[in-house]
Amino acid sequence: MRRLLGLYDYLVLYLGLTWLGLLCLGWTLIAAILYPLLPVDRGRALGRWVVMMAFRLYLASLSASRRCHFDLSALDALRHEGPLIIAPNHPSLLDAVMVISRLPNVACVMKSSLMDNVFLGAGSRLARYIGSEPLRQMIHLAVQDFQCGSHLLLFPEGTRTTHDPVNPLKGSIGLIAQQAQMPIQTVLIETDTRYLGKGWPLFRKPVMPITYRVRLGRRFDPPSNTQRFMVELHDYFANELIHGSAFYATGELSASDAAPPI
Numbered sequence: 001m002r003r004l005l006g007l008y009d010y011l012v013l014y015l016g017l018t019w020l021g022l023l024c025l026g027w028t029l030i031a032a033i034l035y036p037l038l039p040v041d042r043g044r045a046l047g048r049w050v051v052m053m054a055f056r057l058y059l060a061s062l063s064a065s066r067r068c069h070f071d072l073s074a075l076d077a078l079r080h081e082g083p084l085i086i087a088p089n090h091p092s093l094l095d096a097v098m099v100i101s102r103l104p105n106v107a108c109v110m111k112s113s114l115m116d117n118v119f120l121g122a123g124s125r126l127a128r129y130i131g132s133e134p135l136r137q138m139i140h141l142a143v144q145d146f147q148c149g150s151h152l153l154l155f156p157e158g159t160r161t162t163h164d165p166v167n168p169l170k171g172s173i174g175l176i177a178q179q180a181q182m183p184i185q186t187v188l189i190e191t192d193t194r195y196l197g198k199g200w201p202l203f204r205k206p207v208m209p210i211t212y213r214v215r216l217g218r219r220f221d222p223p224s225n226t227q228r229f230m231v232e233l234h235d236y237f238a239n240e241l242i243h244g245s246a247f248y249a250t251g252e253l254s255a256s257d258a259a260p261p262i
Helices: 002-034 040-064 073-078 095-100 112-116 121-126 135-148 172-180 226-243
Strands: 068-071 084-088 106-110 151-153 184-191 210-220
Touching: 002 040, 002 121, 040 068, 040 095, 040 106, 040 121, 073 210, 084 095, 084 172, 095 106, 095 151, 095 184, 095 210, 106 112, 106 135, 112 121, 135 151, 135 172, 172 226, 184 226, 210 226
Parallel strands: 068 210, 084 151, 084 184, 106 151
Antiparallel strands: 184 210
16 A cells, blocks of 8 residues: 555656646647737736646646645735735745746746746746846846736745755845835745755655645835845744744754755
């Protein structure tokens, strides 16, 4: 029975990733055709809605297996909010998938190399997602996008967490918030696994079942002093992810589930 359960876990995770890949690839073919045909506003709205629904379908498929659990309901409170910056910590590759799956109008800041990825590129361009480089252009496009009433999803760490509880933060979030005069809504992503964290081998199975829980953190006003704000933001994440956790505090992950050396 243990071997059968282990085999089932592999099927859940990696057939799930195959399913996600097929969803993205199928939409890529359609989005590549629609991108030059649709007006910018309609393309943006359609692109973001389809990505939300595709990610929601993927997570629902994992949840149906009863080997992956996602508590994302806290994000629903942001659905009808006006423009703001959504700033989560970044423990795994699934973080953007989880946030976007609940919100229909999100401009995601993503690595520029992914804008040409065969699975993500065309869909990202149709949705008018924003490449992270060059920095000045990223800030300009992010500030401009708020005029559409949208949310901006930006991971302040810039990459997945490698130093518990949070990496040093990138200053771009402070610059965008200051220039656009937008509030920053922190989001705390908590999990009992290192699955798909930085350095996790793609085909390594974690201890299952695995659970993810998202909760809303403090909302910061637009900063007047970005350097002071970045220190405050980092301290908030570091404290809240350890002492204010509604789930597992740092260091409580099992030894068998620890990330390999990077």
